[in-house]
Amino acid sequence: MQFRNAPHAVALASVLLLAACGGGGGDDSSGSAASTSSSSSGTTAQTSQITVQGSAVAVTADPLAVMYMGPNGSSSTLFGSNPLNSARSAAASSQTVIAGGGYSAFNIGSLAVTLTQGTVADVSGTADYQVGRWTNGQGKNVATMSANQGAYYVVGKPLALSTNASGTFACSLAGATKPTAVSGTVAPGTLTAATATIDKSTLSATITLTYSIGADQGATLTKTMNVNSFSAGSGAVFVSSVLGSDATKPLLGLVYTVKASSSGDTSGSAVLSCQ
Template sequence: MHFHRPAKNQDVRFPACHSANAPLASQVQQANYGGAFTTLSPITGPAISLTKHSTIADVNGAGGYVAIGRWTHGSDSSGGNYTANQGAHYAVGSPLKLTPGAGTLSCANLMATSPSSATGSVAPGSLVSATATLDLSTLSLVNFNATVTIGSDTAATITKASAMAAGTSMGSGVTTASQPMGNDITKPLLAVAYGAHLPNTGDVNGLVVLSCQ
């Protein structure tokens, strides 16, 4: 699991959380948090744990293959501190290895966390929609488009022309960090963490799981 906490005045090149790269069973899941995760284990470095009395919002999951949430209104063992308006977005799940092939798959929003302001200047918003095309020949995500509403930015569009389907892609004011998940390479799930700068709210970050077929 790659995990990044948002810092105040965070550079938009670094989304709040990279998608998971470890099975659900290797993380620490808490029933008293509605099945959310309170400990996340990066590929490198020590595990990061949410401190007691913190909040986990936007908890969701699909078929035991991916679980998402947003740590907020609290702190963690790495020194991260979040107000109620901020958050560390995470996706935990079973990684899926894609192999190059022919054709494309259409991807659309399956579930998402609420986009949040890096500085905490406004309340978390909502993801209106998200779409992309998965190019199987290059294993890239083409024309990623996320429409978000947060603060006074209404139906703002976050767009990235091309990004890696598995990995981090920077540039043009938008960063994405993606990881295929699930158990069916013909219908993969793609966890995509994103970071961008909006005209009024400033730096925002969030996470969406796309269903591709």
């Protein structure tokens, strides 16, 4: 399946990379000690400049499905000033895995981002997916982030679903990062629940997120969108991708920015398990 908006995302990414070179992102000229090696899940890096919080086994697939959302997400605009892209055929060798878990670099079409120093937080997953949040650091084409901000990713095995079926999939939360306010004015929150219903004949998904951050406690947002697509409107930007190894029990990966009443634009990533 292809993202219907993918050409726009690639074009956007090219513009964003040029803009990022002019400011906001750090560089890795500090000369930190690092080593790399190759594996079936991608390039593996070891560096003293990045701390990993959490753990996950490597997603051993090639190609990979990769979704990335930078730290300046918008709940109203898909193709604004924030790096955002998704691919379902990303070469594993072009993504950098940190020894022990987490990813430190993504190359998705024309979008190339690298965390050179900071923390990869909220790392979790299985052999089919991984979620994580870059925070409290900076990188190449990555704006400087405080501990209250983050850039988000989902990596997984791309899975194709047939529309020659009836009924629905019911989905619930399998793994998620902490949501953060783009402004960085409040501490990271919690995605307390995520559910979705996917129509098997149309692959349209109705997704509901329940989250708490700052003064926004138990807030909810519901969005309907096609799987494997980008969607903006009704106070939220979502990107979704179907992942997994079993078409009867798929996973739904998400990166998102929602408009919280008090905390403002709030971003995160999550994976839902469906059956």
